[in-house]
Amino acid sequence: KNQVEQSPQSLIILEGKNCTLQCNYTVSPFSNLRWYKQDTGRGPVSLTIMTFSENTKSNGRYTATLDADTKQSSLHITASQLSDSASYICVVSKTGGGADGLTFGKGTHLIIQP
Amino acid sequence: DTAVSQTPKYLVTQMGNDKSIKCEQNLGHDTMYWYKQDSKKFLKIMFSYNNKELIINETVPNRFSPKSPDKAHLNLHINSLELGDSAVYFCASSARYGTIYNEQFFGPGTRLTVL
Numbered sequence: 360k361n362q363v364e365q366s367p368q369s370l371i372i373l374e375g376k377n378c379t380l381q382c383n384y385t386v387s388p389f390s391n392l393r394w395y396k397q398d399t400g401r402g403p404v405s406l407t408i409m410t411f412s413e414n415t416k417s418n419g420r421y422t423a424t425l426d427a428d429t430k431q432s433s434l435h436i437t438a439s440q441l442s443d444s445a446s447y448i449c450v451v452s453k454t455g456g457g458a459d460g461l462t463f464g465k466g467t468h469l470i471i472q473p
Numbered sequence: 474d475t476a477v478s479q480t481p482k483y484l485v486t487q488m489g490n491d492k493s494i495k496c497e498q499n500l501g502h503d504t505m506y507w508y509k510q511d512s513k514k515f516l517k518i519m520f521s522y523n524n525k526e527l528i529i530n531e532t533v534p535n536r537f538s539p540k541s542p543d544k545a546h547l548n549l550h551i552n553s554l555e556l557g558d559s560a561v562y563f564c565a566s567s568a569r570y571g572t573i574y575n576e577q578f579f580g581p582g583t584r585l586t587v588l
Contacts, residue, residue, distance in 0.1 A: 393576070397514075400581075402580055403563075404579070405576045463517065465515050
């Protein structure tokens with residue numbers, strides 16, 4: 360069964376600190392993995408996308424890594440800011456696309472405290 | 474210059490009613506989607522649709538039906554609303570259906586409350 364597990368479920372850190380969010384998946388055949396950021400009351404926005412051959416991808420202070428062998432991904436946030444408070448959702452696509460080709464994690468709820 | 478828009482933003486209705494949520498995208502994308510996000514913030518895809526193919530998540534009740542008058546619009550019609558339908562519904566669109574370049578752009582969401 361295709362699954363995406365994210366940890367931790369929630370996380371509170373102080374402004375300026377770094378943090379790492381985890382995503383483990385069992386989706387097969389793997390096509391790509393995407394991290395989304397969802398601010399409260401808004402739709403998700405894509406942060407990074409990685410295919411099988413990519414190990415790391417950065418977007419400003421966000422750096423995603425992918426280990427396709429162990430089927431693990433992480434999202435590292437550097438020098439956190441209050442605006443980073445949001446839910447972070449890991450989405451894994453399998454080849455073929457379509458509604459049944461996407462598996463969503465349940466997200467990590469991140470709170471940045473001043 | 475909103476990319477993906479939805480109306481209404483909030484919808485409160487009685488059980489048993491029929492309602493529609495509208496979605497429009499001005500990105501020129503060829504694929505649109507509907508998602509349901511429950512109270513635990515879990516996003517679940519309901520449909521993906523382009524001008525050739527509708528793919529339905531098998532867990533979606535047939536009371537839900539997408540209707541697309543044209544490529545830029547995908548409305549969601551819900552018959553006989555139930556309490557469990559209360560959630561936030563997101564519309565999204567993407568280009569290049571079926572390829573790896575399928576970044577989805579989400580609308581702001583419609584919060585549906587069924588009383």
